Amino acid sequence: MLKRLISLESPVVEQRAQSRRSATIEDYASVITPGDVAVSTSGRIAYVRTESNPVEDTNDRSIWLASPRQQLTAGPSDTSPVWHPKSTQLIFVRPDSAGTPQLWEIDAAGGAATQLTTAVQLPLGAGAPVFSPDGARVAFSAPVDRTATGSSRPLVTRRLRYKVDGAGAGVRGSVRSHLFELDLVEGSLRRLTDGDWDASNPVYNHEGTELAFTARIDDDADVTRASSAWTISLADRLGTPSRLGHARGICGPLAWTPDGGAVVAVGWHSPIVHNxxxxxxxxxxxxxxRSLTADLDRNVMPGFAGYPGGAPYFTADGHVVFCVRNYGSTELHKVDFETGTVVPILAGGQTVVSGFALTAGHAVVALSTATSFGEIAVVDLDTRSVDTVTDVNTTLTSSVAFPVATERWFDISDGTRVQGWILRDPSLTSAGPLVLDVHGGPHNAWTGTLTLTHAYHADLVRLGYTVLTLNPRGSDGYGNSFLDGVHDGWGELDRADLLEPVGTLVAEGIADPKQLALTGYSYGGFMTCALTSVTDRFAVAVAGGLVCDIANTAGPSDEGILLQTVEFDSSSPRIREISPLGRVAEVTTPTLVLHGGNDVRCPVNQAEQWFAGLRLAGVDTELVVYPDASHAFVSTGRPSHRSDYSRRLVAWIERHLSPTPARMAVDPDYWQYRLDTLAEKYGVAGASLGIVTTTRSGFERTVITTGAAATRDALFQRESIDKVLRGQSGDSVLLQRSNHLAMIDGCLEISDAAADSLGISWLLPSRGISAVLITNGGAMDALSGELLAEVIGSIGGVTVTREGGTCVEKHCD
Structure with a gap:
């Protein structure tokens, strides 16, 4: 029987009486998120509900109807619903029995789902469908292997786009995405495009005779990143696409104009850093x-993976409804197609729209706020009234208080103003530890709303930390000049925007200058490396999904060419000068490195290089790689990986801000292995090992059990090592016996620590580490001597050697 318990406790922080308890990392596993909104012509709302499945360690997705609430599909991987334009049928994406995503159909009026496409037709699966205007056909993009069936040839490529993050191991080789059309009446499937490029975002014209889509068809598009809008006639089989317009920076979905002579697209005229x-x-x-939003000077958000927003839609009265980033929020606006007049529909406060669909006079949105992880809401396009029609998280948030961000603006010394948010227990009145959390991108933004990705914020706030999130130069939502504010200067041009607000909070008595921590993911991981390589003001750091050798990302990274062609001037030496890896020897900050094993956006070798550099520099560091995890695993990966990421981040910061830190964290898997192995070696029928290490806020305890659980009545012998005190190097102490309690004196203060699970109280170690072993019999002396010596030696960073049956020599530093 195996039993494990890992918990973080804070006896230092007095619990406040309140109607709701403070959130923990574990509470985020109960959060439900709505998305993939679809609305029928009659106004019925369908959406995808995503929730964690702790048993299968998956994120389950099912399709629901709102108002009245009804679960339409069982999941666990149903996505991308779209309503038939003239009936109650929906088509959606669901894996077949082999796990390959295919198109399925279900009637909202009742009945079981039926499969429309098969692995024989689409061996690699199907993408999100769109209906033709008459409802007789659906079009979609699907992956196609452009080599002979069954080919086992080596990877051969002449273009850079042979990797895609999130596609298995990240290497897609000769697989490209192309357009298909399924005839729902005849059941026939035909392929519409082919080539060494990817086609995406298909949309029918009003007559249903052609499809518009986006693609990088130019021969050098893998280097220039030029992406355009195209159209293809459905009368021709594998016809030649025709270009729409002149823009080469099209990144997002398309909408046909009412007269069918043009499309409205999300993007820019050329592939540069621009709104x-x-x-x-x-x-x-x-x-x-022609640009409809040039005067807005804000970034239109198309709603791609990892980013909020949604595709633009035309209204019946000639407006285009779209999403835009504005001061951290992702808002809903509409623009008059003829005049270019922009009117906000859903704006103000901290709001994030993560997908929407239109029905008569209304927009149906997936909406999150400062106090909501997300609900489905209906917004009147004229009155701008908002009616929330789901309550997927009401039960959770009524009993659990998740941290709420407070907006704060900071004035930087060069005159720049930087927006940020502070998460902090409002009852705190004195200076305490502060964690600066840097967002990814760099062209992204903190929103001030609740998100699943940053569950560690809850534990940090609960433990008395102030969490500071900032949108420095390079963030979107503040105008184009601000967005391009780090061009040719990553980590330098935005440095003051991050460090000066920290200094402000120190000066105001909010942050303790000796308890400053730094973390970030993706670009935030890069900034963690960059800042710790030029300043020692941070006592501890956690770098996630990082890049540190930015001059050498083209090739290893699926988007690495961006740095050489867009983010930095191609003829400039700055990209090599700025790379943190060249300064890793200057780092002194203890740094935890967390990374996805299948990350090809910020390849795992970047994390390995930084970790190795820190080791060679003698810096306390640890590398954690999550198997099979892509770059986006912190948002969409396995629930166990996401929670582990948050727990390790908090534990690393807590341990290194402890006045008496242990040398390393407790690894439950390793100590389970050691306890199992030694119990078998010494013939011990059952044993429980308890380990306590000090943290900034109190202590962390781990209890591991093997064999028959030890109980108080069955207790054969306890051996404890507790409260390590400072002694002189070379002190020798003797293992003594008293009432079945073996104890070490001299360098150690004697105590009777044991596991709460056994009904015995824990005592806090005063020097980083304590341990206790409880057994049901067997060779207690031999087992305890070997196991506890290893625990104290490795985790506590002291040397413990056994001499004979009861003699221990201990060297204290």
């Missing part, structure tokens, strides 16, 4: 492209 705008792209190439 996405709504561009009108004509099929008549003699007509110049």
């Amino acid at each position: 996405n705008e709504l561009l009108v792209l004509h099929r008549d190439l003699r007509v110049a492209d």
Whole structure:
């Protein structure tokens, strides 16, 4: 029988009486998130509900109807619902019995789902469907292997786009995404495009005779990243695509104009760092492209993976409804197609729209706020009234208080103003530990809303930390100049935007200058490396999904060419000068490195290089690699990986801010292995090992059990090592016996620590580490001598050697 218990306790922080208890990392596993909104012509709302499945360690997705609430599909991997334009049928994506995503159909009026496409037709699966105007056909993008069936040839490529993060191990080789059309009446499937490029975002024209889509078709598009809008006639089999407009920076979904002569696309005229705008792209190439949002000076958000927002839609009265990032929020706006007048629909406060669909006079949105992880809401396009129609998290948030961010603006010394949010227990009145959390991108933004990704914020706030999140130069939502504010200067041009607000909070008595911590993911991981290589003001750091050798990312990274062609001037030496790896020998900050094993956006070898550099520099460091995890695993990966990431982050910071830190964290898996192995070696029928290490807020305890559980009545012998005190190097102490309690004197203060699970209280170690072993019999002396000596030696960082049956020599530093 195996039993494990790992908990973080804070006896230092007095619990406040309140109606709701403070959130913990574990509470985030109960959060439900709605998305993939679809609305029928009659106004019925369907959406995908995502929730953690702790048994299978998966994120289960099922399709639900709102108002009245009804679960339509059972899941566990149902996504991308779309309503038939003239009936109650929905088509969606679900894996077949082999796990390959295929198209399925279900009637909202009742009945079981039926499979529409098969692995024989689509061996690699199908993507999100769109209906033709008459409802007789659906189009979609699907992966295709452009080599002979069964080919086992080596990877051969002439273009850089042979990797895609999230596609298994990340190497897709000759697989490309192309357009297909399924005839729902005849059941026939035909392929519409082919080539050494990817086609995505298909949308039918009003007559259903052609499809518009986005693709990087140019021969050098893998280097230039030029992406355009195209159209293809459905009358031709594998016809030649025709370009729409002139723009080469199209990144997002398309919407046909009412007259069918153009599309509205999300993107920019060229592939540079610039706000996405709504561009009108004509099929008549003699007509110049036109921006509908040029005067807005904000980034249009198309709603791609990892980012909020949604595809633009035309209304019946000639407006285009779209999402835009504004001061951290992702808001809903509409623009008059003829005049370019922009009117906000859902704006103000901290709001994030993560997908929407239109029905008569209304937008149905997936909406999160400062106090909500997300609900489905209906917004009136004229009155702007909001009606929330789901309550997926009401039960949870009514009993659990998740930390709420407080907006704060900071004035930087060069005149720049930086927006940020502070998460902090409002009852705190004195300076305490502060964690600066840097967002990814760099062209992303903190929102001030609740998110699943940062569960560690809850534990940090609960333990008395202040968490500071900032949107420095490079963040979107503050205008194009701000967005491009780190060009040719990653980690330098935004440095003051991060460090000066920390200094402000220190000066205001909010942050203790001796208890400053730094963390971040992706670009935030890069900034963690960059800042710790130029300053020692942070006592501890956690770098997640990092890059540290930014001059050498093209090739290893699926988007590495961005740095060489967009983020830095190609002729500039700055990219090599700025790379933190060249300064890793200057780092002194203890750093935990967390990374996905299948990450090809920020490849895992970047983490390995930083970890190795820290080791060679003698810095306390640890590398954790999550198997099979992509770059986005912190948001969409296994629930166990996401919670482990948060727990390790908090534990690392807590241990290194402890006044008496242990040398290393307790690894339950390793000590389970050691207890199992030694119990078998010495013939011990059952044993429990308890380990206590000090943290900044109190202590962390781990209890591991093997064999028959030890009980108080069955107790044969206890051996404890507790409260390590400072002694002189070379002190020798003797293992003594008293009432079945073996104890070490001299360098150690004697105590009777044991596991709560056995009805015995724990005592806090005063020097980083204590341990207790309880057995049901067997060779207690031999087992305890070997196991506890290893525990104290490895975790406590002291040397313990056994001499004979009862003699221990201990060297204290």
